[in-house]
Amino acid sequence: MSEFQKNQQNNEGANNSLNITAALYWDINCVSISRKIVNGTHSKEDSEIYAQMKNSTDVFISQVMTGCFTALQTNSLSRCTSFINEFGWKLLAICAHSEAFRSAGENLNEADWLSFKNLLAQNQRSVEVFANSRDLEWRGPLLPYASSNLLPGLREALTPDINLAQEHPHHLVQLPDGHLKRPTHRGLAQVNISSSIDYKNPKINLRTPQMRACYLCRSPQTCECRHISMVGDMVELVEHLEKGVTVRALANFRKGEHLGEFSGQIYPESHSYRESVYSLLLNAYDAEARQNLNVGTVFPDQYGNWTRFISHSCEPTARFVNLIVGNEAISDVQAERSISMFEELTVDYGEEYFKTRPIFCRCGTKSCKKPPPSED
Numbered sequence: 001m002s003e004f005q006k007n008q009q010n011n012e013g014a015n016n017s018l019n020i021t022a023a024l025y026w027d028i029n030c031v032s033i034s035r036k037i038v039n040g041t042h043s044k045e046d047s048e049i050y051a052q053m054k055n056s057t058d059v060f061i062s063q064v065m066t067g068c069f070t071a072l073q074t075n076s077l078s079r080c081t082s083f084i085n086e087f088g089w090k091l092l093a094i095c096a097h098s099e100a101f102r103s104a105g106e107n108l109n110e111a112d113w114l115s116f117k118n119l120l121a122q123n124q125r126s127v128e129v130f131a132n133s134r135d136l137e138w139r140g141p142l143l144p145y146a147s148s149n150l151l152p153g154l155r156e157a158l159t160p161d162i163n164l165a166q167e168h169p170h171h172l173v174q175l176p177d178g179h180l181k182r183p184t185h186r187g188l189a190q191v192n193i194s195s196s197i198d199y200k201n202p203k204i205n206l207r208t209p210q211m212r213a214c215y216l217c218r219s220p221q222t223c224e225c226r227h228i229s230m231v232g233d234m235v236e237l238v239e240h241l242e243k244g245v246t247v248r249a250l251a252n253f254r255k256g257e258h259l260g261e262f263s264g265q266i267y268p269e270s271h272s273y274r275e276s277v278y279s280l281l282l283n284a285y286d287a288e289a290r291q292n293l294n295v296g297t298v299f300p301d302q303y304g305n306w307t308r309f310i311s312h313s314c315e316p317t318a319r320f321v322n323l324i325v326g327n328e329a330i331s332d333v334q335a336e337r338s339i340s341m342f343e344e345l346t347v348d349y350g351e352e353y354f355k356t357r358p359i360f361c362r363c364g365t366k367s368c369k370k371p372p373p374s375e376d
Ligand SMILES: [Zn+2]
Pocket: 214, 215, 216, 217, 218, 219, 223, 224, 225, 325, 326
């Protein structure tokens, strides 16, 4: 095999691992949402969907247990037992909820399975925080086996720990050493909100007849549309030593995909008494004036969502766009190019940001406009 062929095969293996890992996070999120829906409603259809998911996990775990108790080992069972030795019961039980994981153990060739496990090893803490903060009930399928003395490490894995699901997932930032912290700004906890809060009533970012049509339904009349995005479920907050809190993708996003509204407290433009590192001007195109007019400023310092933690890059992966949705002018984050699993989400904060601040850019890209002085 030539070097080129080898490289190509390695790349394919790496892509395969990334896609399986993306599917793993997606599956965990789906099972968690499905459980919440079932707990909140009494729909027979929803209950059946969740019961099916739960049953697939239970069957898988019971096969793994058979493998542990008997010498009868298929390839996928021996993979599971070595997986438990490497990663422990907790990660196995979490992954067992994913169809992508169950099928990977059975179908991947040895090289791809190893490359998938390497990627998982680098992201074990992330998967565990993801599952726990979404309240995945991963202990359930293991409980029937808890009394056995023949399964080393199982009881320890089942010991209850801090309940991360009491907090919104975006109230948790993963530190480089694996610990978690609550995001704060000037000593105040940064609270997640699902949509912007106006500093007054009536709203100041209300759509006027001169503004463009609704981005979602194209109606020139006021409509009831709301921008709802699942993307917030598929990102995590990670502390970077130089940049502070950053946002990491836990899925692949398409170029042009609308990732989420930049939410916060909306004030008039004149309200700039605070030196905010997070604020963003909210503009809307006015057909009469034939230009973008300012409709306010979004301050997500204390109340906002995950989009406020997107770092600057001189080669950004996303950008802010002004949109009209329903009866409001909003600022949305849109993917500038396709974004891969585990990539950082970044936007360009604009030249003013660095001109007016005595700081350097830490983006580390080739085209960085204000890099820190080199150390040599
Ligand atoms: Zn609409």
